[in-house]
Amino acid sequence: MTRALPRFLLTAAALAVPVVLIVLPFGSFLMSAFWTKEGSEIIREFSLANFRDFFANATYVRVFLRTLLLCAQVTLIGLVIGYPVAYFIWRRRGAVRYLLLLAFVVPLFMSYIVKIYTMRSILGLNGFLNQILVGVGLLDKPSLVFLYNQTSILVTMSVIFLPFVILPVFLSLDRIPRNLVEASADMGAGTFGTLRHVVVPLSLPGVVAGCLFTFVLALGDFVTPQMVGGPTGFTFGRVIWSQFGLAFNWPFGAAMGVVLLSVSILVILLAGVALRRQRV
Amino acid sequence: MLDTALALLAGLVLLVLYSPIIISALFSVVEVNGGIIDWSSATLRFYAELWQNESILSAIRATVLVGVLSVTLAALLAVVLAFYVEWRHALAPRLVELIVYIPFLVPPIITGLSLLIFFVDVGVERSVLTIAIGHTVLVLAVLFRLTLTRLQSIPPSLAEASADLGANAWQTFRLVMWPQLRPAVLTGAILALTVSFDETLVSLFVAGDTMTLPLRLWAMMRVGFSPEVNALVTIILAFSIVLAIIIALRMRPNTERHDQ
Structure with missing residues (x-):
């Protein structure tokens, strides 16, 4: 027997806050993407004009595509460096293993803005990188090429998001039963044989999760390009942010937000499909 | 080799x-x-000078206020919602779970601009409170996940036994369920606090004129690198590292796997 009224009241009480603080804001965002701005007026009528303007503008589309490429590069660098590091931690034993894991997880909690700031001071004209390169004689004088361009965004994002690859890869390596690895060794496979045929295939869920985190985080980042990108280093996130500041066309910014959100959802779905394939 | x-x-x-x-x-x-x-x-002069810098002190106050408000509110909501989705008469519990996870799953720029558009639509001025709301929806997912996992691991027989012994719903919650949930909620709260403490991307959208520590740092760094900034940064990093280690230690004893 269900008592309809108390059930309804309890539901309403429990859901009121999430609906007001989550559903309504996301609803406003999605709706405003289909409004338009004329002069200083926002026309509250359904229109696809923002999306048409966006895809018809070669500059915006180029920034959008270049950002996708940038995020793919950040993900790839994260994987190429992060996987071996996770594998290294996994091969340790006991307290060393736990402490190493902790050492690589703690940077996740270190201030994001400080990491960017540090990267800027490393890459800058008077930064460590220049001082080292000049010191060992590779450069005659400090170079400006390390900061305020597209590459400095790539380097900075790769460093910031690296722990997001290491942790999931380690967690999925940790789920591999030891006896599988031992069996592979007993049957005569060397370290590389076991790595290639046993360890890597079984750790793919962690690889997919790590890549997913990195790609989505890099896609939405607008502070890194702002701080190390200089005048030429534009990313999609930075373009969206600028619509809410200087350019001040919120509906257009919301529409680009919808494009960014669609890409994120697509990437999440693709990762889901990849994981399901893996399990079969 | x-x-x-x-x-x-x-x-x-x-x-x-x-x-x-x-x-x-x-x-x-x-x-x-x-x-x-x-x-x-x-x-160590620059560490001493920090405490005379009013803009830094007010940023610290704002950060603490935002952290305490948002984590308290999110912890309350997380417990209520965890019980709700486990309730057998709940409407669309999976949908409720999804809604709670949305702000954490989508890129922060989307959560930030959604809240900004919403606040302006309903005429809410941007202030320290809007930052707190932004952080609440963001950390709710973390607290909810940890609380729900813990709640699901409590055998239903405990609550049934409590009812059989004559406890009412509140007594069962207070004396049986809450002691079981408390460690998970506390771990979640510390984790949520570290997220709130460092949160930048959502805050930038909803902050208005209020400056939390990350926003103050950003403003200071644009001007240049002073020893004072470095002193502040050192304190902030040391604080986050301590919190991270506390979380790691709290999560360590329960290393039993939750394989589904």
């Missing part, structure tokens, strides 16, 4: 990952001239 190469790589990566604390701690106490560290200039 392989292990040596991997150890070298891991060491190098650690050096890069910890460069923020190494560099800022160094520059907060000494001067560097022409690549050479001048140890005679070592001073």
